[in-house]
Amino acid sequence: MRKIIANFEVPYLQILNENGKFDEKDLPKISEENLKKMYEFMILTRVFDDKAWKLQRQGRLGTYAQMKGQEACQIGSAFALEKNDLIFPAFRENGIFMIKGVLPEMLFRYWAGDERGMQIPSKINIFPISITVGSHLPHAVGAAMAFKYLEQKNVSVVYFGDGATSEGDFHEAMNFAGVYKSPCIFICENNQWAISVPVKEQTASQTIAQKAIAYGFPGIQVDGNDLFSVYKATSEAVARARKGEGPTLIECFTYRIGDHTTSDDSKRYRSENEVREWEKKDPIIRFENYLLQKKIINPALIGKIKSESEAQIERAVSLAESAKPQSPTEMFNYLYQDLTSNLKEQMEQSKRENKVITKNVGASERAVENAGVVGELEEA
Amino acid sequence: MSNMNMVEALNDALRLEMKRDKNIVLIGEDVGEEGGVFRVTDGLAKEFGNERVMDSPLAESGIVGTSIGMAVVGLKPICEIQFEGFIFPAIDQLVSHASRIRNRSRGRFSVPMVVRCPIGGGIKALEHHSDSPESYFVHTPGLKVVMPSGPYDAKGLLTSAIRDPDTVIFFEPKKIYRAIKEEVPSESYAIPLGKAHVIKEGKDVTLIAYGAWVKTAKEVVEQMKNVDIELIDLRTLSPLDTETIIDSVQKTGKCVIVQESPRTLGLASEIIARINEKAFYSLEAPIERVTGFDTIVPLRLHEEYYLPSVEKISNAIEKVMKNAKGLS
Numbered sequence A: 001m002r003k004i005i006a007n008f009e010v011p012y013l014q015i016l017n018e019n020g021k022f023d024e025k026d027l028p029k030i031s032e033e034n035l036k037k038m039y040e041f042m043i044l045t046r047v048f049d050d051k052a053w054k055l056q057r058q059g060r061l062g063t064y065a066q067m068k069g070q071e072a073c074q075i076g077s078a079f080a081l082e083k084n085d086l087i088f089p090a091f092r093e094n095g096i097f098m099i100k101g102v103l104p105e106m107l108f109r110y111w112a113g114d115e116r117g118m119q120i121p122s123k124i125n126i127f128p129i130s131i132t133v134g135s136h137l138p139h140a141v142g143a144a145m146a147f148k149y150l151e152q153k154n155v156s157v158v159y160f161g162d163g164a165t166s167e168g169d170f171h172e173a174m175n176f177a178g179v180y181k182s183p184c185i186f187i188c189e190n191n192q193w194a195i196s197v198p199v200k201e202q203t204a205s206q207t208i209a210q211k212a213i214a215y216g217f218p219g220i221q222v223d224g225n226d227l228f229s230v231y232k233a234t235s236e237a238v239a240r241a242r243k244g245e246g247p248t249l250i251e252c253f254t255y256r257i258g259d260h261t262t263s264d265d266s267k268r269y270r271s272e273n274e275v276r277e278w279e280k281k282d283p284i285i286r287f288e289n290y291l292l293q294k295k296i297i298n299p300a301l302i303g304k305i306k307s308e309s310e311a312q313i314e315r316a317v318s319l320a321e322s323a324k325p326q327s328p329t330e331m332f333n334y335l336y337q338d339l340t341s342n343l344k345e346q347m348e349q350s351k352r353e354n355k356v357i358t359k360n361v362g363a364s365e366r367a368v369e370n371a372g373v374v375g376e377l378e379e380a
Numbered sequence B: 001m002s003n004m005n006m007v008e009a010l011n012d013a014l015r016l017e018m019k020r021d022k023n024i025v026l027i028g029e030d031v032g033e034e035g036g037v038f039r040v041t042d043g044l045a046k047e048f049g050n051e052r053v054m055d056s057p058l059a060e061s062g063i064v065g066t067s068i069g070m071a072v073v074g075l076k077p078i079c080e081i082q083f084e085g086f087i088f089p090a091i092d093q094l095v096s097h098a099s100r101i102r103n104r105s106r107g108r109f110s111v112p113m114v115v116r117c118p119i120g121g122g123i124k125a126l127e128h129h130s131d132s133p134e135s136y137f138v139h140t141p142g143l144k145v146v147m148p149s150g151p152y153d154a155k156g157l158l159t160s161a162i163r164d165p166d167t168v169i170f171f172e173p174k175k176i177y178r179a180i181k182e183e184v185p186s187e188s189y190a191i192p193l194g195k196a197h198v199i200k201e202g203k204d205v206t207l208i209a210y211g212a213w214v215k216t217a218k219e220v221v222e223q224m225k226n227v228d229i230e231l232i233d234l235r236t237l238s239p240l241d242t243e244t245i246i247d248s249v250q251k252t253g254k255c256v257i258v259q260e261s262p263r264t265l266g267l268a269s270e271i272i273a274r275i276n277e278k279a280f281y282s283l284e285a286p287i288e289r290v291t292g293f294d295t296i297v298p299l300r301l302h303e304e305y306y307l308p309s310v311e312k313i314s315n316a317i318e319k320v321m322k323n324a325k326g327l328s
């Protein structure tokens, strides 16, 4: 006997298409005030991103991972969450950090190489950046398992790229989430590239969304450059999770407009044509046109929002750069709750050495430049 | 002969070996068209084709695990792990399998492969891009661990690693990927694994370094004209060349060891233990070690405070010299 014992479908959602067309009845209910807020965050994120890029070029930040083009994925999804929901970001989620209330000056400090930039205020429920690709997915599932155990109605939300879906941790996390029916939302920002590897070479699956099927819960692909689709899919996933119906995987189909990081040169592996095609689908412009059409904003207001964002980001840069440097011995303070005697001894040694080092820091900066390594570091 | 940096020398070794043996394949993240994020495999996909130079999915356990499979049936995989901080998803494959298959099968199967991986700090990078985890691998029976200190050594040692019958973890100190240029022969040559290199003979104190810190140690030798330093580059971290170390310490009676990794259970710990076992009575002063702290490597702005330096090494040498006088 041979018969079909299971059938699966992979849904796709697009509400506001690349030509600005939409069906009124598909639109999620969002107040005008919130629509404006979402737009403001998209602009703020874009201004931050552009500024960070420039600062890196001037040597004022270290390696930076741009998110240009992915604003709808981040703003659209984060807006569908409640304050107590816990977010586990990867390393390209600056927009999410800002929506959650992390100030841009904190982010600038982090990217400049100051650990305090990731000392998130206790009221803000977002985990620090996670650089080892895919490794943070199980944490999100664990947090969701805890929410369930503690009978809290929160959900956890984890962000990751298309590349991350190849890591074992992705599969283990998805499986756990399915088995324990955890209130966890998996948001894959499929930006088509993992450094130089296109998604076609990353997986033989037709979609990333369908990977959820194997683990027994729904997956959906959405137009990741359409804020409404992302918002709606996330809201539905959150509602499901809060009702105890378990996890959802949302694949946001989008594009990384910038290089992988400031150390990468994407011209080596992808055509500029491809980038230009995607630039036409810019999520901010698409949303902006909608808001203009609905008369929720007008050109004067757009100008005002942009200049206010620029002013805020400039202020953030000067706040970040004028902050008192942390003490070099801070590296000893967060290994354990209490300093061990071994670390205490090493800290004292470090204090004696630091007098010499402070004198020489300029020289070693130059040495690194001479090594030419920095320019070659093609990495997050 | 041509003047090369370490990236070019490694690339040269790979190219020559791939020409010699068509069963050599490369696999790793972005090693194909991109040529690796540090460009070590630049041009190889073009020259040898995508079947021999494979861009892998983003999965380190997959890269190393499949390489083990390829190796046991007769290929010679050379895999690349993009940064030392990303080798850990593959640690199960390395510790539970690559290192043990020869033993488990009583010699029927073996895993002749090379795992190339950039290592260490000094490039002011993000978290997980500045670590020195070599001890985990040195501590694993059945793995060989190599770390070159410059272009000439890099080419010769990688060639040996490729020809070796066992699994070799080949750590490439990224701080010196482009910082040192040396004359490198254009033909193939092999520098034996398991042998340290006495870079400069001296009678006062043995200075042991490896990887990026050999360059710094050389600067110390240059600067400290009043001390006759014997400088040893370990080249291979496992198996460790005990003999060269012991011979030297028996002569000088003093020793300073430089290691970037956290202090506890770093290479220096093992070297000190071996000296204690084999040359204790030759010692004129306690051995000093210049190491990273038992902390996470700070990010860009404070990395400097963590790393060894000319000053830290010189101070250690002065201390050993002073202590030796005190004892005699």
Ligand SMILES: Cc1ncc(C[n+]2csc(CCOP(=O)(O)OP(=O)(O)O)c2C)c(N)n1
Pocket: A092, A131, A132, A133, A134, A160, A161, A162, A163, A164, A165, A191, A193, A194, A195, A256, A260, A379, A380, B029, B058, B060, B082, B086, B089
């Ligand atoms: C475990 C691990 N392996 C390799 C890397 C190096 N690396 C950083 S980002 C990246 C590509 C990530 O691609 P994707 O998951 O699609 O995210 P994107 O960068 O596109 O946002 C790689 C290979 C890493 N950070 N972690």
Ligand SMILES: [Mg+2]
Pocket: A161, A162, A163, A189, A190, A191, A192, A193, A194, A195
């Ligand atoms: Mg991607």
